Amino acid sequence: MTSHVRAPIANLEAGERDLADAPSHYLARVLRLGAGSRFVAFDPAGATEADAEIVSVEGGRTRVRLSAPRPATVMATREIAWIHALSKGDKLDDIVRDATELGATRVVVAEATRSVVHLDAARAAARRARWNKIALEAARQSGRGDPPKISGPMPWSEALVAVPADAARFCLHPGDGPPLAPYLLLALEGGGPIAFAAGPEGGLTEDEVARAEAAGYVRVSLGPFVLRTETVAAAVLGACRILASAATD
Amino acid sequence: MTSHVRAPIANLEAGERDLADAPSHYLARVLRLGAGSRFVAFDPAGATEADAEIVSVEGGRTRVRLSAPRPATVMATREIAWIHALSKGDKLDDIVRDATELGATRVVVAEATRSVVHLDAARAAARRARWNKIALEAARQSGRGDPPKISGPMPWSEALVAVPADAARFCLHPGDGPPLAPYLLLALEGGGPIAFAAGPEGGLTEDEVARAEAAGYVRVSLGPFVLRTETVAAAVLGACRILASAATD
Known part of the structure; x- marks a missing residue:
């Protein structure tokens, strides 16, 4: 039986190795697994996984044996x-977590006119690292x-084109746009990539919606409730x- | 132009009145509205609303004039x-908030075998009051x-029948059930009521799923990700x- 325990491990390769601190802590301390316990190692970057068995846990070091990756x-x-x-606040944290669970393959963080938060380069890098960590954990x-691949923060107009060139595109804007559903059903039946763009708490400006429309996004509404x-x-x-x-x- | 400010006020009736503390605080302190400001008063219990104008704000008391309710x-x-x-934790708080925004008309809280939390009568009443407050604020x-009307916590088997008798019913259970989508599309086209039942973090027991099936719920899956x-x-x-x-x- 394959174990339900999963731990991220980079560069999977058959054989024995000592784990890095984070997965070691997770398996040995959080889950209290010991020698003989089995889990599934997965490499998020390579989208591969391998059956794994703990060989030993000693002095905070966890040694595992990996089978051939698949x-x-x-x-x-x-x-x-x-x-x-x-x-x-931490709304983007929640959005990254939900997007990961619900199957998004790419999350692009954009700076919009009404984004209350503005990050300098150092804080932007720190946030991106946190979002990546959240996505890894949610996966x-x-x-x-x-x-999902996470990029940004970047200007709104750059974010709009940081999606597959052949994606069906929708800009979610409360108000008088047509409902999303019929378009979405068509796009899903088509089977190609889909891109969505959503604004901050205060909403998108008309100029931002116009830029999205110019970039091929259909302005759609989600119904009467805000x-x-x-x-x-x-x-x-x-x-x-x-x-x-x-x-x- | 109708104002975008909305405040809950019980028993709407045309005429002047002093507001209760909560809406008074919200309008005069939080939003800093004064005499002459207009807003929409709504009565969640009666599902009615009325245009309103602030007549005066004095010593923490807000007096308003209401038009005829509609x-x-x-x-x-x-x-x-x-x-x-x-x-x-506060997961039910988030669920009540999301369910309100997304149009649920009834939220029924159930006690399941793997519910980690168990509330005595006093704590259950306090929680229900909090969920009602959250629903009101989200509305x-x-x-x-x-x-939405909020009821419970109540035993799982009672919760299953605390929904409209003619509702299409779905029990969301990860695993090998058929996908929800085709059933859901049919139910939405039918236009009748729909009921969903979802388990706690640890999932429903097989017995609970069997009880749901006996009560007419179709066991459905949401896809491969947990x-x-x-x-x-x-x-x-x-x-x-x-x-x-x-x-x-």
Whole structure:
């Protein structure tokens, strides 16, 4: 039986090795696994995984034996890019976590006019590192072999084109746009990549929506209720995930 | 022009009145509105609303003039019941907030075998009061006139039948069930009420799933990735909200 425990390990290769501190701590301290315990090692960068067995845990060092790596068994099968404007507090943390669970393959963080937060280069790099860590952890918890690629923060107009060239594109803007659903069903049936762009708490400016439209995004609405910016991601990506199984079955 | 400011006020009736402390604080202190400012008063219990104007703010007392009440303009148009097993920490808070934004008309909190939390009667009542407050606030923020009715915590088998008798019913259980999407599209096209039941972090027991099936729930899966229990609500209700507009247009 394959274990349900999963731990990220870089550069998988058959054989024995000592684990780095983070996976060692997770397996030996958090989960209290010992010699003989089995788990699945996965390499997020290579989208590969391998059966693994703990050989020994000694003085904070965990030694494991890896079998030959194979392609990750559960991977996102559809390219979905999620562009989100930088938002207050830790909202982007939640959005990255939800997007990972719900199958986004790319998260692009954008700077919008009404983004309350502005990050200098050093803080931007620190945030990106944190988002990557969150995505890795969410991928591990959801049993997903390939966390989304995360980029940004970058200017809105750059973010709009940081998606696959052939993606169907939607700009989520509350108000008078047509409903997303019919377009989304068509795009999912088409099977190609899809890109979504969402604004910060205060919404996008008309100029930002116009730039999105110029870049091929269809301005769509999600209905009459106003959603918090972090709910938009879960709702839309949840719909994609649920519908994708209908469109391809 | 109708104001975008909304405040909950019970028992709407045309005429002048002094506001209770909570809406008075919200309008006069939080939003710093004064005499002459207009807002929309809404009564969540009656699903009515009325244009309102502040007459005076004096010594912490806010006096308003209400026009004749009318049915709330933005209401959930479809009956959607969400049953969720009691979960750790403040996860139910997030679920109630998301469910309100995304249009659920009823939230039923259930006690499941693997619910880590168990509440005595006094704590259950306090929690229910908090969930109602969160629903009211989320309804206000999303411009929704009718917050969901919240009930429970109650035993799993009671929760399963605390939904409309003619509802299409789905039990969300990770694993080998058929995908939700085709059933959901049919149910949304049918236009009748829909009920969903979701387990706690540790999942439902086989016995609980069997009880749900005996009560007419179809056991469905959301795909290969494991979702956190709080993400399930946002994803499924998000899909309902987005698809409802396709099914009825």
